[in-house]
Amino acid sequence: MVTGEFGAAVRRWRDRVSPAAAGLPAGGHRRAAGLRREELAMLAGISVDYVTRLEQGRAANPSAQVVEALVRALRLSPDERAHLFGLAGLAPPGADTIPAYITPSVQRMLDRLAGTPVAVYDASWTLLTANQPYAALMGDPSGWRGHERNGVWRNFTGSGGRVRQTAEARRAFEAALVADLRWTAGRYPADRRLLRLVADLRDASGRFAELWDSGAVGHHEVARKTIDHPRVGPLMLDCDILTVTGCDLRIMVYTAEPGTEDAERLALLSVLGTQTLAG
Template sequence: MATTEFGRAVRRWRDRVSPEATGLPSGGIRRAAGLRREELALLAGISVDYVTRLEQGRAAHPSAQIVEALARALRLSAEERAHLFELAGLAPPGPETVPAYLTPGVQRLLDRMTGTPVAVYDASWTLLVANPPYAALMGDPTEWRGNERNSVWRHFVGPGSRARHTPESLRAFEAAVVADLRTAAGRYPADRRLRQLIAGLRAHSERFAHLWDSGAVGHHESARKTIDHPQVGPLVLDCDVLTVTGSDLRIMVYTAEPGTDDADRLALLTVLGTQSLVE
């Protein structure tokens, strides 16, 4: 049965990934060197119960988003990722859909930047993965589902972000993300989720619809941003967005100027994480 084979594959690959390789602590007595189910669930952003049901063959038809999240968490190669999609009864994403695969180099970069807030987005500005310092700074994204994980949706329709905008920076930001979506829609015409995202944004946000219909243009640039954090107050940080050539992945990195109060507060957030900073 395909679902049973899917669960066996997840379990087999989970056993080979060490917690250290994912940036997780390896303390305590472990029966095996690989990831525990709760660790895989944390990395993939799904529940432990769902991981258990998948591995035991009791959960049928995992979605493409779930399979993609598991492939990232398990550090699968491109061939292994395609095989996992096939075991789930899904066609692996093709060249005309928005790429969501984290290359080994990007994954290693993310794993090593343990003291810096870093997140990886796809070409539609949907969050793929965020490290713990980013979650502590911008809010824990592990419970976000569907469009909640898309930063354009969160800005125009949802609760927004902790980044503070001036009128000028707001106009520049909105023009840039709308232009990004238009470029992505032209580059990935077969991506059904992207088409649905744009249709939903146009239906629920007059501001987005106006910018989309007016042909707004713009592009993201490195910028100094003020992040209003509910526990430690405002932090003035440099935000750099790096694009991975050939994959359209966007790596967002926040850093503070050394020797400043902002650097001290950012270091405090990194140490405390999200669990000690419950909103």
């Protein structure tokens, strides 16, 4: 059961996080230097009304996923994270649960890449956070909820992104995604959200079920991608995936070769995308 202490802690930590530190434009008159409720809601992927009710102690029993999302948005330390879980009457997820905690060291690395399209996924390819250049490049994910935030789900249910692929390349990509997800299932066999994701994918996609039943295990790795962007046209970019040892976070980074037209378009997109998101 959420208490007034939970809400007070969220409010206190919200007040100390500046928009700039969270990668948001500071614009507009502010009564305080911290995040507004709507900004925290956007960063955590929950509604403003729910943030309000949490802070006022009127929302009971937030899920571990909601608490973890607040931890990420508020940039809490490991001790603060444990404290917030305790105030929610929950234990932090154990070793049998896919980690969704972005450590302060990883967050500092993301801050240094603020001008580069970067997204962080957990081991099941569920999006945890994405910066503004990534949103400008691939589409704003702030409104995604539930399975929509999962890259495997989006690819197999027809709601994929802007990546251009031949039919052959797409089939290979799908096989790699499923093999990677099966590796994750072997590493975290008791993760209930992953079990539900796999079951729902099997129901939603015959192609996924076929690949899952093949039993292939591996890692999804990508190199070059062509992104068809509606505003600046096609961009051919390098896409690197960095895996954080110990927590299996996947950091996806898009870059362009310097001096190329792709680099110019990516730079233009970053400017246009930031203006669009701030408007």
